[in-house]
Amino acid sequence: MATLTDTPPTLEAAAERMRMLFGFSEFRGRQADVIRRVLDGQSTLAVMPTGAGKSLTYQLPAAMLDGTCVVISPLIALMHDQLRAARANGIRAATLTSADADWRETMDAYRAGELDLLYVAPERASQPQFCDFVTAAPIALFAIDEAHCVSEWGHDFRPDYRQLLPLMERFAEVPRLALTATADKRTRADILAQLGIPKEGLVLAGFDRPNITYAIRHRDNPVRQIATLMAEQPGPGIVYAPTRKKVEDLAQKLAAATGRPVLPYHAGLPPEERAANQAGFVASEDMVIVATIAFGMGIDKPDVRFVAHAGIPKSIEAYYQETGRAGRDGDPAQAIMFWGAGDFAQARQRLAELPEDRRSDERARLDMLAGLVETSGCRRAVLLRHFGEEPEEICGNCDNCQSPPKVTDATETARKLLSAAYRTGQSFGFGHLQKVLTGARDARIEQRGHDRLSVHGIVEGEEAGLLQPVSRALQARGALVPTEHGGLALGGDAPKILKGEQSVEIVIPPKRARGNRRADRTPNPVGDPLFDALRELRRELAAEAQVPPYVIFHDATLREMASSRPSSLEELGGIVGVGAKKLAAHGDAFLSVIRQY
Structure with a gap:
């Protein structure tokens, strides 16, 4: 329910509402700074690492402010993922996309002021008809997700994003919140200019993802190398391959080599098969998807345990964005790249096909990527310096720090x-x-x-x-x-x-020690049977509600339940990730399982 007040809600009130809706007891990183600005009606560009809780910075204010937060997001799948999560936490949300049969009901709900969040694509948001439609009810905030798509310097440039300014200017009094995990200095300046956000509106939360282990190795037998990784990492994973043919070949061979569910994803698949493969991956707790870079931005799956590249990405920005799909839940995850000299050779050949005015910039990006691949120093430090940070020289969580090469x-x-x-x-x-x-x-x-x-x-x-x-x-x-x-x-x-x-x-590179490290990589490192029982209950509830298991609760929340073994709804409600709606919907079922142990 929106709060109608003459003065903006306080950060203390926001913290209390966050505890009730999301089950989080404190803000993370720069979340509080961003939310304070939004509640005060100030336009903001927030650059926050993936997994730092960007969506909370608009979902929480949307549940507190008068009016609807209009969220502009690049992909339908991403909107539907976020829609499920928002509704599971008791936030009134809807999507208005070409895939939604209930668009009339959504428009009626918006006009009646019954929505906290309305998700739309930039192609729709930039149309005059949409501009006219949203005048029918108060708007609390424009949230522009994946805002690096606004910039022609960003690695996922989308021209429709550059058509959003007329909409913003028509509602000049409505604050804007642009969100991205991936933007270097030039891209940040371009986003600010394109969306009319003042320079002082930049909140830079840093780029470090400490829970991800980075490793880069020469590619000699990708099927064997990735199958070994899959044996070490039993959870969900993404493998990026450079071409559609290699996607299908790798998916088939990895499935045969490992016995794990492995599916392909690329733009050449029939739409129904592509959608089914994506939905299967999102719902699974152990599936691996082999994909071109067409896959990923639309995935808000928190429990991806590894991202592997079977070739080089386009740039350091693309590498950071793609590897950032691992470990969004904060649990340990791995990012590993297998590269060959031919990858760089082909990339340099493609430079000749670019317009002349872009070649030098793209060549510089490729050289920076080569520097990351060839470095004998800390991989994380190279990544963070690229984005303008001054990191420690040793992170302790990349291949070069753990086993220094000669x-x-x-x-x-x-x-x-x-x-x-x-x-x-x-x-x-x-x-x-x-x-x-x-x-x-x-x-x-x-x-x-x-x-x-x-x-x-x-x-x-x-x-x-x-x-x-x-x-x-x-x-x-x-x-x-x-x-x-x-x-x-x-x-x-x-x-x-x-x-x-x-x-x-x-x-x-140092010789790798052989051996299966699977036991260290499971979601249940201590082998607690209660955790496994809670996970099984989560699977059943997810299947019944037709949502992915992580929408019910994250693994970290189940581990805390297994560790603290709450005996009442009040105690269960004190666990991180258990909000009021989830407590009411699932609390008794989880307590019933806990009591058996």
């Missing part, structure tokens, strides 16, 4: 490899160059006279083992670039390396 000066080997590429005419691939450098003799080498070159046989012994990692490093940094016929040519800083003006260091 760094080798490979400048001389790099010069030999570049020289071989140059002297063979810059038209042969790595395999041929490797043979020339190690002194191999075959018909192809002798036919072309490459056995008579000064570089023939100049690499031997242990140095031969460096050729492949050096080739990967040179391709990642753009010093070796592919030709259209599959050869390698000199590019980037190759001339400086050959002249001895630029050094090349490569990372030799």
Whole structure:
């Protein structure tokens, strides 16, 4: 129920309402700063990491202010996920999308002032008819979710987002709250300008996701590598693959290799199959979905335990956004990238297809991504510095911090490899160059006279083992670039390396200890049978209500129930995540199970 007052509600009142609706006893991170601004009627851009509770910063004020909060969100699936969660907490919410058969009832409810939240897509919100429709009732707030889509510098630019300003200007007195997890300095400035938010309205909550373990490894056998990860991580996971063909191939092979439910997702699937696969993943507690980057922004699933990349993402921003879909519930999660030198080669080829005015920016983004992949230092520190933060040098929760790699000066080997590429005419691939450098003799080498070159046989012994990692490093940094016929040519800083003006260091990753760490990764680390029983009850209630299990309660809430074993509704209501509506709806059922133990 909206609060009608002449003075804005206080933060103390908001904290009390949050406890009642969501079951949270205190604000997290910068939530309080954002909510205070919204309640005071100030427009705000909030940059908050995924999992930091962005949706609460508009859902809570929407339940307290006079009028409806109009939420502009990019994908129907995302709106429907958030709709279920809001209604489960007792917030009056509706979506107005092309997929909703009850649109007349929604419009009537809005006109009658019976909605706290109304979710719409930017394509609808930017239309004059929608602008006319929303004049029928008071608007408390415009919330623009995934606001980096507003900016042409953002990695998910959506032109319709740039058409929202006329709507905002027509309701100039209504505050705006733009929300994103992913925006560098230039993108933030563009969002502020495009949505008419003053510079002092920026609330920067930081980008760190301490519960995610970051790891990056060279890809040699993606099916085996990802199957090993799945054995270690029994919970839900997302695997990003670069093409539709690779999505379907990986999904089929991973399902066969692991026995786990694994489904594909890409824009080429029939709409019904795509929707069914997504719905199955959202509802599942152990499914893995293999997808192109078309999948993810519309997923608000908190219990994703890992995100794997079977190739490089488009940029550090895209990597941060995609890996951020893991561990939104705050429990430990893993982000792992498997990359190959060919990934960077193809990405650099695609740069040539871009308009000239965008090439240098995109090249810089690719170079930054190469820096993340090739670093011997803390992965998290590289990520956070990219977004303008000054992190500690060691995070303790990435592969390089946990097992520091060896760094080798490979400048001389790099010069030999570049020289071989140059002297063979810059038209042969790595395999041929490797043979020339190690002194191999075959018909192809002798036919072309490459056995008579000064570089023939100049690499031997242990140095031969460096050729492949050096080739990967040179391709990642753009010093070796592919030709259209599959050869390698000199590019980037190759001339400086050959002249001895630029050094090349490569990372030799430590050998991984073999072994299945599944026991450490389960949602029930102490093996408490009560937790498993509570989870089973949650499954039954979710199936009955036709919602994903996490909409009933998160794993963390069930763990606290199993640990504290409340004996009354009052005690159960004191557990984090148990709001008033959920307590009334499910409290007795969960207490009944707890009493059995």
